[in-house]
Amino acid sequence: MADVAVIHMDMMAKGGGEAVAMNVLEALQADHDVTLLTLTTPDFEELNDYFNTDVDSVSVRKAGHLAPFVHETYGLKYYVLQNALLSRYARRHADEYDLLVSTINELGLETDSVQYIHFPFDWTVSLDNREHIFHPTVEDDSFYEKLCTRIAGVKREDIRANTLLANSRWTASVVEDAYGTKPRVVHPPIDTSEFEPRPWEEREDGFVTLGRIERSKRIAEMIEIIDDLRERGHDTHFHVIGPTVDEEYREEVAAMARDRPYVELEGEIPRSELVERVCNHKYGIHGKRFEHFGMAVAELAAAGAIPFVPNDGGQHAIVDDREELLYESPSDAVEKMDGVLSDPSLQRDLRTRPDEIRRRFGRERFRDEIRAVVTDALKGSDGRRSGVRVELPDDVAESTD
Template sequence: MARVAVLHNTLDFQGGADAVCLATCEALASAHDVTLVTASETEPAALADRFGYDLDGVAVHVPPLGRAVAGVLSVAAPRIGPQLAARSAFLQRSFERIADRFDVAISTANELDLPIPSVQYVHYPQFRLDRLPDGDPGRLDRLWSRLSAPSDDTLMGPDVTLLANSAWTADVVDRLYGTRPAVVHPPVDPVECETPWTDRENGIVTVGRFAPDKRPLDAIRIVDEVRERGHRVHLHVVGSAPRAYRDYAARIAAAAAERPYVTVERDVGRARLETLLCTHRYGLNTKPEEHFGMSVAEYVAAGMVAFAPDSGGQREVLDEREDRLFDSVSDAADLVSDAASDGEPPSTARDRFARDRFGAALRDAVDRTVD
C-alpha cells in the first residue's frame, strides 16, 4: 500500500476535470492510502455526492490559506481572466512542504513540476500556452510557467507517468513538451434508463458549467433555429454556476426567461440529471475544441443522440460522424432538425468509457510509478 497524494487545483468549477479527480480518489482508495490535496471553496464530499462517487477512506488536505486564496480568485475571475495555472502554482508550492509524507503524487490538474514520482493526468496543458498558436495563456502565463511548469526532460523522465484524456489532447502535449502521453479516457458509466426511445420527449439537454467557454447561449440559439424549421423541441440548460461566472450565469437566466421552451436548472443532483438524460432524445454540446467532452460521453451513455462541435476530443466520442458534428450554430440546427425528422434511435455503444476501465488504468499507472 502506497501513500498517495491526489493533487487537484480546484473543485470550484465543478466540471469534467473535477469528476476525474473524484474518480481517481475512488479508484485508488481501495488499494492505497489516499489524500486529496486541493485549494477549493467546494467541499469534496458534496461534489462527490452530486457526481456519484464514493470518497470513504480518502483524507482531504487543504493548504494553509487555501480556501481564502480560492475565494479571492473566484471573486476576481471576471477581471483577471484564466486562473487555473495560478491555482496550480499555488497548490504545487504548498504541496512541496508536505511532499515527503507521500510515496507518489497524482496530478489530476494537468502538468506540474513535482518533487516526488508522479502520475500526471492532462486534460489540457496549463503552462507555456503562448507557444501554441491557438493557446489562451492569459496575461500572467509566463509567470506561472516559470514558477511551476515542468521541463521537457522532467516529463520524459522515469519518475513521471503521463496520461491524457483524449488523443487530441495527447497531440497538444506532444507539440508543447516533445512527449506523447498515453490516452486514458475519463470515466463515464452507462446510465440505466427505463424510458424507451419512442417514449422520450422530443427535447434537448445541454449539460456543462455556466461559463463563456462552454457557450450555453449558443445552445439556446440553436434551439431557436430548430424551432424556426418547424420542430417543437424544448431545451434544458443544466449545470453549475460557480461564483467566478456569476455574471454570465445571469445572462443565461435572462435569455431563458424570454423563451417558454428553455428551462435552466442549476446545481442539480445526480438523480435529476439522469432523469433528464433518460427522458429526452437529444444531447447538445456547444464548446469548440472540448478536450474530451464528458457531457457528450454522458449523452451517449444515456442512449441519446448527441451533437457537438467538429473539433477537439469530442470527435473521438462521436466516432467522427459527420451527421453529429457541426461547425456553426446554423449547421447544428440543420443536423438536429434532420435527426428530429428521421426519428432514428442512437447507435453508438453506451459502455465505451465505463468507470471500471478508468480505475484499472489509474491503478496500473500508480503501481508502475511506485515500483
C-alpha cells in the same frame, strides 16, 4: 500500502476534472493512504452525491496559505497563478509521499509522479506561440506569464520522465506538440450505472445540455440554435443543466430563458433528476469548442440520446466521427439537426448502444487503469524525490507553505 497524494485545485467546481479526481480517490483509497492536496475544503458528502461516488477514506491538506487565499478571493480570475502555486507546494512537500498524482494537468513535479492531463498549460511554450489559451487569466502579458512559469517550475525533462495520461487522443497529440512526448490515453470515467435508456418513441423531442454554466459553454448560442429549429417547424425545447461558475453569464442566459417558454434553465439539480431528464429526451447538444474530451457528451450518449457537438477537440471519439453530429458553426448545427430531426431512419442509425459507451468509457474500466498505473509508478519509484527548487523571495516562499 503507500502514501499517495492526489493534487487537485478545487473539488467543488464539479466539472469533468473533478469527476476524474473523485474516481481517482475512490480507486486508490482502499489500497493506499491517500491525501488530497487542494486549495479548498471539499464537501465529500455533497460530491459523492453529485458524482455518484463513495470517497470516504481520504485526508485533506490545504496547499499552504497564499494559493487558497487567492482562490477564495478571486475565484477563477488568477487560475494559472493558482495552479502554479499548487504545483510549487506539491513539489516542496513531495518527499512526504511515496507518489504524487496530479488530476489538474501537468505540474512542476519531478520524476515518478503520475499526471492526468485534461489539456496542457504548455508552461514551456511562450505565450505568443500558443495556438489556443484554454485557462482564464486576468492578464496575459509577459510579466504575468513569466511569474507563473517561474513559480510552476515545469521542465521538459521532468514532464518526459513522469507517467503522463491524457483524456483523449486529441489531447495526447497536443501534449506531444508541447513537450515532445505522447501520453497514454485513459478516457475519463463515465457513470453509466444509473442510465436506463427509454424506448425512442417514448422520449420527448427535446434537447438537453449538461455542464457548468459559463461563457465557454456557449449556452446563449445553443438557445439561438433551438430558436432556429423551431422556426423550421420543429416543436422542440431545451433543458440547461449544470452548476453555475459565472454568475454574470448565468444572468444573461436566464434573461433569454425568461422570454422563451421552451427553454428551461434548471442549473444544478440532484443526480437522479439529471439522469431522468437525459433518459427522457431524444437529443443532446454541447457548445464548447476545443473540448478536451467531453464527459457530458458521453453521458448523453450513455443515456441513449443523440448528441450534437462542435467539430473540434476530443468529442469526435464519443460520436464516432459521424459527420451528421459534428457542426462547424451555429448555422451548420441547425442544418445538421434539421436533417436528423426530420429522418427517423437516420435517428436509429446514429444512436449509440449504452453497453458500447460502458465498455469504452465506463468507470470500472477507468479505475482499473488508474490502479494499474499507480502500481507501476510505485514500483519504479523509491518513494523519494530530489531536485532543483524554484527560488523565490523569502516572503513569497513562506506564504506558499
